[in-house]
Amino acid sequence: MSFRQARWDEPLLWEIVPPPESLPAPPAIPGLPERVRRKSGVRWPELTEVEVIRHYTRLSQMNFGIDTSSYPLGSCTMKYNPKVSEMLARRSGAGEVHPYQPEATVQGSLELLWRLERALVKITGLPEVSLQPSAGAHGEFVALLMVRAYLRDKGELDRRTEVLLPDTAHGTNPASAAMAGFTTREIASKEGRVDVDALKAAVSDKTAAFMLTNPNTAGLFEKDIVDIASVVHGAGAMLYYDGANLNAILGITNPGRMGFDVAHLNLHKTFATPHGGGGPGAGVLAAGPTLAPYLPVPRIVKNGRKFRFDYDRPKSIGKIKTAYGNFGLDLRALVFILSHGEEGIRNVSRRAVLNSNYLAARLGKHLPRPFQPLVKHEFLLSGAPLKAHGVRTLDLAKRLLDEGVHAPTVYFPSLVEEALMIEMPETESKRELDQFAEAFERALADTPENLKAAPKNLSVGRVDEVAAARLLLLSWKDLRSRGAELGASPPSGSAPR
Amino acid sequence: MPRWISSEPGEEEGLLAGLGIKDVEELFADVPRQVRLGRMGVGAAREEQEVVALVDKILARNRPYSKYPAFLGGRMPIRYLPAAVDAVLLRSEFYTAYTPYQPEASQGMLQSLFEFQSLWVELTGLDAANASLYDGSTAAAEAVLLAHRVHEGHRFLIPESLPWEEKSVLRNYTAGLPVRFEEIPFDRRTGRLDLSAVDRAVAGGDVFGMLADVPNGFGVVDEGLLDLKSRLKQAPLVVSADPLALTVLEPPGAWGADIVVGEGQGFGLPPSFGGPLLGLFACRNEHLRYTPGRIVGATHDTNGRRAFTLTLQTREQHIRRSRATSNICTNESLLALAFTSYASLVGPRGLAELARKLSERARTLAAALSAVPGLKAPAFDAPYLWEFAVELTGGDPEKFLDRLYRRRVLGGTPLADPRPGASALPAPLYLTAATEFTDEAAIRKYARAAKAVLAASGGAQ
Numbered sequence: 001m002s003f004r005q006a007r008w009d010e011p012l013l014w015e016i017v018p019p020p021e022s023l024p025a026p027p028a029i030p031g032l033p034e035r036v037r038r039k040s041g042v043r044w045p046e047l048t049e050v051e052v053i054r055h056y057t058r059l060s061q062m063n064f065g066i067d068t069s070s071y072p073l074g075s076c077t078m079k080y081n082p083k084v085s086e087m088l089a090r091r092s093g094a095g096e097v098h099p100y101q102p103e104a105t106v107q108g109s110l111e112l113l114w115r116l117e118r119a120l121v122k123i124t125g126l127p128e129v130s131l132q133p134s135a136g137a138h139g140e141f142v143a144l145l146m147v148r149a150y151l152r153d154k155g156e157l158d159r160r161t162e163v164l165l166p167d168t169a170h171g172t173n174p175a176s177a178a179m180a181g182f183t184t185r186e187i188a189s190k191e192g193r194v195d196v197d198a199l200k201a202a203v204s205d206k207t208a209a210f211m212l213t214n215p216n217t218a219g220l221f222e223k224d225i226v227d228i229a230s231v232v233h234g235a236g237a238m239l240y241y242d243g244a245n246l247n248a249i250l251g252i253t254n255p256g257r258m259g260f261d262v263a264h265l266n267l268h269k270t271f272a273t274p275h276g277g278g279g280p281g282a283g284v285l286a287a288g289p290t291l292a293p294y295l296p297v298p299r300i301v302k303n304g305r306k307f308r309f310d311y312d313r314p315k316s317i318g319k320i321k322t323a324y325g326n327f328g329l330d331l332r333a334l335v336f337i338l339s340h341g342e343e344g345i346r347n348v349s350r351r352a353v354l355n356s357n358y359l360a361a362r363l364g365k366h367l368p369r370p371f372q373p374l375v376k377h378e379f380l381l382s383g384a385p386l387k388a389h390g391v392r393t394l395d396l397a398k399r400l401l402d403e404g405v406h407a408p409t410v411y412f413p414s415l416v417e418e419a420l421m422i423e424m425p426e427t428e429s430k431r432e433l434d435q436f437a438e439a440f441e442r443a444l445a446d447t448p449e450n451l452k453a454a455p456k457n458l459s460v461g462r463v464d465e466v467a468a469a470r471l472l473l474l475s476w477k478d479l480r481s482r483g484a485e486l487g488a489s490p491p492s493g494s495a496p497r
Numbered sequence: 498m499p500r501w502i503s504s505e506p507g508e509e510e511g512l513l514a515g516l517g518i519k520d521v522e523e524l525f526a527d528v529p530r531q532v533r534l535g536r537m538g539v540g541a542a543r544e545e546q547e548v549v550a551l552v553d554k555i556l557a558r559n560r561p562y563s564k565y566p567a568f569l570g571g572r573m574p575i576r577y578l579p580a581a582v583d584a585v586l587l588r589s590e591f592y593t594a595y596t597p598y599q600p601e602a603s604q605g606m607l608q609s610l611f612e613f614q615s616l617w618v619e620l621t622g623l624d625a626a627n628a629s630l631y632d633g634s635t636a637a638a639e640a641v642l643l644a645h646r647v648h649e650g651h652r653f654l655i656p657e658s659l660p661w662e663e664k665s666v667l668r669n670y671t672a673g674l675p676v677r678f679e680e681i682p683f684d685r686r687t688g689r690l691d692l693s694a695v696d697r698a699v700a701g702g703d704v705f706g707m708l709a710d711v712p713n714g715f716g717v718v719d720e721g722l723l724d725l726k727s728r729l730k731q732a733p734l735v736v737s738a739d740p741l742a743l744t745v746l747e748p749p750g751a752w753g754a755d756i757v758v759g760e761g762q763g764f765g766l767p768p769s770f771g772g773p774l775l776g777l778f779a780c781r782n783e784h785l786r787y788t789p790g791r792i793v794g795a796t797h798d799t800n801g802r803r804a805f806t807l808t809l810q811t812r813e814q815h816i817r818r819s820r821a822t823s824n825i826c827t828n829e830s831l832l833a834l835a836f837t838s839y840a841s842l843v844g845p846r847g848l849a850e851l852a853r854k855l856s857e858r859a860r861t862l863a864a865a866l867s868a869v870p871g872l873k874a875p876a877f878d879a880p881y882l883w884e885f886a887v888e889l890t891g892g893d894p895e896k897f898l899d900r901l902y903r904r905r906v907l908g909g910t911p912l913a914d915p916r917p918g919a920s921a922l923p924a925p926l927y928l929t930a931a932t933e934f935t936d937e938a939a940i941r942k943y944a945r946a947a948k949a950v951l952a953a954s955g956g957a958q
Contacts, residue, residue: 012612013612013837026744027850027853029856030856032718032880032882033880036747036880038744038745038747038849041845042620042743046844046845047842047844049579049581052838052842053581057588059605059608059609060605061590061605063594063606064602071595080501081593084545084548087549088556089769091553093553093559096562096563096767096768097559097561097768098569098573098768098770098907098910099771100910101562101569101907102899104560105560107559108557109770111558112552112556134635134772134773134827135827136826140824142669145669148672170815171814171815171818172826174821175814175819178673178820178821178824179642179670179823179824181673184818221527221528225529252534253532253533257532257533274831277594277596277834278594278597278628278829279827279832280773280827280828280831280832282773312917317669319669320635320669322572322634322662322666323632324772325771325772327770327771338540338548338551338552339499339542340498340499341498341542342536343498343541344498344502344542345539350524351502351509354509354512354513354524355512357524358512358515358516362515401602406599427501427502430505430511455602458601458602460600460601460802460804461798461799461800462601463601464804465600465806465807465808467796467797468794468795469809472785474614474625474792474808475624476618477619478625479795486795488796488797488803488804
């Protein structure tokens with residue numbers, strides 16, 4: 001595929017129409033003391049609507065999205081975001097509803113959330129669900145707060161201070177555990193999976209929880225899950241499910257059946273809500289009977305045809321964000337579930353796993369696969385052999401961008417040298433997989449010089465990230481005072497407007 | 498069945514042939530029998546038009562605030578959204594993108610996040626901003642964690658008037674730390690912070706910071722906050738500020754704030770039943786390495802061309818793991834884009850004029866409500882902007898708001914903590930806000946409805 005990204009000399013907003021250095025004070029507000037009043041107006045440009053629209057349209061043309069190209073980021077599940085969901089999320093009955101309206105006026109919102117919760121109970125196999133967390137990591141943190149509260153009630157909080165995790169865990173897992181006040185210990189994997197003997201040796205009466213992603217970030221199903229659950233529970237600890245990789249097992253197995261006590265899901269991964277260039281996402285917490293009483297308030301309950309918020313949960317940890325959750329995303333996730341239905345949802349994982357294995361088999365002819373043959377929805381390759389030619393995984397990733405496809409996740413997990421982690425969800429057809437494989441093969445066959453010089457076809461060449469960290473130019477204010485240090489000419493801004 | 502997964506005849510067979518297997522089921526051979534599922538009971542697939550009909554039927558049970566005179570707010574204001582904001586958000590190169598890990602493929606989102614950071618810096622008067630957090634309440638909580646990282650002590654001061662949800666979020670975010678929150682009371686007449694109580698608390702030592710909000714939980718703009726920093730003896734001052742208020746108020750950075758957080762939903766997003774929201778976060782340069790969240794920086798490419806990239810990533814969970822400054826990964830980037838495009842479409846003069854206009858309407862609203870026997874509006878004798886607390890001279894604000902709704906008025910935002918056994922408000926208070934839709938007719942209707950409710954119930958007991 002021949003590909004050239006748009007390359008606009010697009011100025012920053014204030015370079016389009018530079019605001020003057022000092023602006024008149026904003027209008028006075030009756031009764032407001034002079035002392036609290038802003039002395040000069042906010043330094044921000046006065047632009048016309050078309051200037052703003054052109055600015056963002058041009059910027060958008062310098063951005064990859066799922067709508068422009070396949071996006072094989074491992075553990076990110078970049079699947080197609082259905083347009084019907086965007087349409088429905090913009091209905092006035094969805095957007096123009098305030099969370100603090102009287103309950104009688106928000107029955108639709110409550111019913112929608114309740115229906116999604118019920119569907120997720122069936123999908124996760126855990127009896128209670130809260131949609132309050134804003135994202136996956138938020139869910140992890142809140143789940144560990146629930147574990148804390150449970151241990152306090154049991155009188156074991158002083159003793160159970162340690163959270164265990166495998167070395168393949170996402171970085172958010174140890175970070176969430178630390179934020180919740182636990183120490184963390186990583187357990188070395190054996191051939192890409194949890195080493196049950198090492199886990200047995202690690203658990204003790206100090207263990208609060210074991211956090212596990214299944215399938216894990218090596219793309220492998222933790223087939224000893226039943227033993228793992230029994231080891232963890234035998235030690236009196238809680239078993240936590242990181243749902244980032246749920247896309248591999250929908251309708252095949254679920255956290256409840258595998259013996260997990262609590263799980264988070266990412267609606268923006270498995271349930272096709274858009275990732276927004278970094279967010280918003282939506283997290284979900286699903287809990288078994290031990291931890292469910294600790295879920296954040298309010299919970300939604302149904303009485304006859306009426307729905308209401310229930311705040312009478314004496315063991316609840318309380319609130320973890322303003323309002324109830326990311327409703328706009330919850331709506332999109334429900335659309336996904338309603339559309340697919342039982343068979344469709346199972347087919348999501350069947351196809352995601354089929355895609356992954358197909359691509360793994362094909363690309364595994366060119367680069368070593370640390371763990372094989374059978375993988376789930378994602379797989380790892382090692383770019384280590386490239387080093388003999390002076391090329392690194394990063395160079396390969398940049399060269400892939402030149403083909404008009406996004407790069408895989410790189411350098412994670414750390415147990416694989418020069419790792420490439422590839423996930424092509426169910427929404428990618430065989431044609432797309434073959435095109436990606438061909439792009440990958442072209443990139444691999446290219447000269448080391450070209451690989452190291454990539455990318456060439458994007459709006460900018462290889463970006464100097466080291467300089468960014470050294471310069472720390474983080475705003476217009478920094479550019480005003482120290483912009484010269486950049487040593488780069490700002491765009492001329494002479495594009496016809 | 499939706500056309501989101503290819504079902505071309507022969508395709509699946511082609512994939513299986515590439516693997517040399519006959520059945521997809523073989524790919525799940527590693528999932529033990531004893532954990533395999535039967536039916537989930539999720540229901541059958543639906544055609545697109547059936548899903549649209551069902552979702553519309555569910556949403557039809559809502560009564561959108563746009564159908565009523567509505568005076569809701571709190572940290573989630575009702576604003577008119579220019580159509581052009583959504584036109585920007587609907588550029589699917591933005592909304593279907595992931596976090597910009599590959600900067601060369603993501604200059605559009607990175608530049609717009611850099612512009613967002615710049616705008617929050619201009620509004621707050623601080624040095625640097627991050628690329629967003631979940632919402633205003635979690636941004637405030639992350640600010641407390643930052644304060645704890647950079648200053649010794651175990652006591653953190655918060656206003657008694659802070660909304661209960663935010664207090665609960667703060668307590669949860671610090672559950673794993675040896676931290677105690679102490680509430681600084683407000684003056685019962687003015688709603689303003691009792692500064693002498695701050696002095697007494699600080700004199701007790703061991704204070705690692707304080708949070709103050711502008712306007713506060715009762716809508717009060719407290720002039721005393723301008724003198725707060727010097728009372729804290731070097732401990733960080735965290736200010737939670739409304740972005741529109743900052744277009745007309747002195748930037749907190751100018752009066753000593755070390756961290757400024759806020760809720761950004763009012764700039765470009767509908768309340769959408771409370772989410773998604775937008776957490777705003779700015780700090781001083783000396784605290785940069787301790788801040789949570791993604792940060793975008795300017796740099797150059799190999800050809801000397803200006804470019805943008807995520808930076809200071811060694812603070813973050815994917816690198817630093819258990820020693821990261823925060824666990825946050827997914828943030829609210831698209832809403833940051835909404836924030837910046839809203840501010841650019843309305844423009845700085847337009848925003849300040851909006852703040853003035855809303856404040857003027859709020860005064861008309863307060864005058865009309867204070868003429869209703871049984872209401873005190875505003876409840877506090879202090880400056881305010883477009884939102885203020887109303888006091889019922891007797892009765893339960895929640896019941897009052899419910900009864901107002903029966904007269905087709907959405908009168909405001911309840912303030913009481915609804916959890917059984919929670920401490921009661923010091924008075925029967927709720928919040929009411931003027932919006933761009935608050936015209937003379939809406940105000941008359943509100944006053945009439947309030948009068949009728951109070952007359953009928955003798956105080957909404």
